[in-house]
Amino acid sequence: MHNDRLSLPTPTVHKIRRLTTGVLGAALLSTALAFGPVAPLTAMAGPTPDGFADLVQKVSPAVVMITTTQTVEAPTQAQPIFPDGSPFSDLFKDFPFQNMPGGEDGSPRQPRHAQALGSGFVISEDGYIVTNNHVIENADKIQIKFYDGSLLDAKLIGTDKKTDIALLKVKTDKPLPFINFGDSDKARVGDWVLAMGNPLGQDFSASAGIISARNRELSGTYDDYLQTDAAINQGNSGGPLFDMNGEVIGVNTAILSPNGGSIGIGFSMASNVVKKVTDQLKEFGETRRGWLGVKIQEVTPDMAEAMNLPKAEGALVSEVPDGPAKDAGIKAGDVITSFDGSPVKSSRDLVKRVADAPVEQKVRVTVMRDGKEQTLLVTLGRRETAETGSDKGTDKPAPSQKDQVLGMQLESLTDETAAQLGMPAGSTGLVVADIDENSTAFDKGLRQGDVIVEAGQKPVTAVADLNAQIKAAKDGGRKSVLLLVRRENEPRFLALPLD
Structure with a gap:
């Protein structure tokens, strides 16, 4: 849904993508210096902690770097390479090209291996490791690197695409340092948190912030994200978000950003969701909801x-x-x-x-x-x-009938429509089936095919839900309503005037 480059110039949510070694090699290393669970720290008194050094020292041995290798098939047709946004890209996009020879001797091109990096953390002394599904998806080989530089190959136990969680396992002849899940339901807006991982190709890194919001919903039926202003970037995917007791209350998964870098709006899947998923993956190798x-x-x-x-x-x-x-x-x-x-x-x-x-x-x-x-x-x-x-x-x-709201013809999202728009089955929202080009909604960047997921930070699944939020905004004396809009499954917030 990003085809119109001029529309919706607001920040977009990006998955914290894996980093290829040729672009930004990231490395979060973890040691096995301490055995057994990391000892919890006493909660810091007062509004501001004296520092995070003790916390970092306690939990860092259980945070790991994940390297994946994937076989990528060589292209069968020649493709001209131009910089992103170059006018030549549009000029040549409709021209067919002859088969591309593999080299000067005309030999066929061979498949190549691509590497990517992410973060994770150990949850048991016998080697179970949690990360994001998108970190290891389609990987041929998964390798874990620890703080002392040792490497272990990992086996994929199971994944859950609906929550973007994966469970790995390494074989080890000694107990590994591990960390426990905390109770994310007890996390409060304003509580201090610590994010750890491999941001932007840098080695082990820690960043601190607070919980900015709770119960954020981004893309799926089972979403329950903690929002934080702790700096997380590409490469932090799968890394832990700690509370001040040294327990994991979230798995860093996505950021809201106009350029792929941290602007202080990050999202971590709540630990109470993750623990239920990992328990099932550990027992069954799959989820059973x-x-x-x-x-x-x-x-x-x-x-x-x-x-x-x-x-x-x-x-x-x-x-x-x-x-x-x-x-x-x-x-x-x-x-x-x-x-x-x-x-x-x-x-x-x-x-x-x-x-x-x-x-x-x-x-x-x-x-x-x-x-x-x-x-x-x-x-x-x-x-x-x-x-x-x-x-x-x-x-x-369930789907509802089409209706007109603020110059938009809206209908409830179905699985068939979601598939056409690149959204996962089970997604909910209101599809913009048509839009008046003279409307304020069009001027603000809304387009046909956009999906309105939230209005006034409340989920909308029927036109009545949107109308209710519009009425609530007007009754509250507000001149606009905040919408969460998805285009090509990428969410963005948009303030839509009500006049």
Whole structure:
């Protein structure tokens, strides 16, 4: 969605990409000087710590550098090479080229090996290591380098693309220093944090900052990011974000940046999400998320009034295909208000809690139907199995009809549309199906094919959600509403005037 170079000149979110050794060789080294878990530090008193040296010294032995090697096929056709943005690129892009000989003797070109670097951290003395999936994706060989310079080959245990987490394992004849996961739910905005990794080709590096925000959602159904202003850059991917007790509360994954460098807006996947994923990868080699088998959407205030609900909470069931929910008697039009004994605040809340529940577990689901509560017993299925069958895409907000808002014709995102726009299955939002070129939205850079993911920092899955946020902004005396917009799955914030 970056085809229009003049539109949306605001910062964009970049994955913290792997660095090739020929461009920016990064190296975060870790030692095995201390054995067993890193001892936690006493929380620093006062608003500002005296320094981070003790913390760095304690945790650094468990932080590692990850080098991957991948075989890249040689091109079969000649391609002219011009600088990015060169007018010659457009001039020659439509011209066919003859097959490219491998050399002066005409021999075929051979596949080449590309290297990339990232970060990770050891979570057990027997050699389990956590990193990002995008650090090791498609790698033929994975190697871990420790602080003392020793190298160990790593085996891929499993990955989870939905949270961008991968679990590796090295064989070792001695216990490795490791670090523990902390409770990310206890992290507060304003708490000090320490990020460690291999930024921009530099050796081991530590940077400090605070938690700027919690519960950020960037690209997936199960996202739960901590936002931090600690400097993280390309090469920090997969590295840990520590609290002041020396426990990992996040895995550094993405940054908001206009140029790929740190501007103080970084995102770390919350440790409580990561730990659940790594536990499953360690036990099964894959994730096993619970599956209810419903299509759901948010309950808006208008819906709550129309349905005589006391609050605009819960998850409205719009469709029930064959699956656990249908077998248990859940129907379209039900509003799920409680899952496994705890209230359901929103559709996203329900999706996460269902995913965290064990497969084949029997849970009580309370629904509002015709103004009365009913409790049903549901045996959960497995999300990954459902996604490979005809029921793919359930347990997510359902599509709505097109509608006009501020000069834009909007429709809810479907899996089919998401695939066309380069977004993962399960993504939610509002697609700009058409836009008035005389509208303020167009002037601000919105284009057909953009996906509005959030408005007023609240997720939107239906036009009613966007209208509700617009109304809330106006009622609050604001002249614009903050939108999170995705183009080619790259998110950007945009303040859209309401006049």
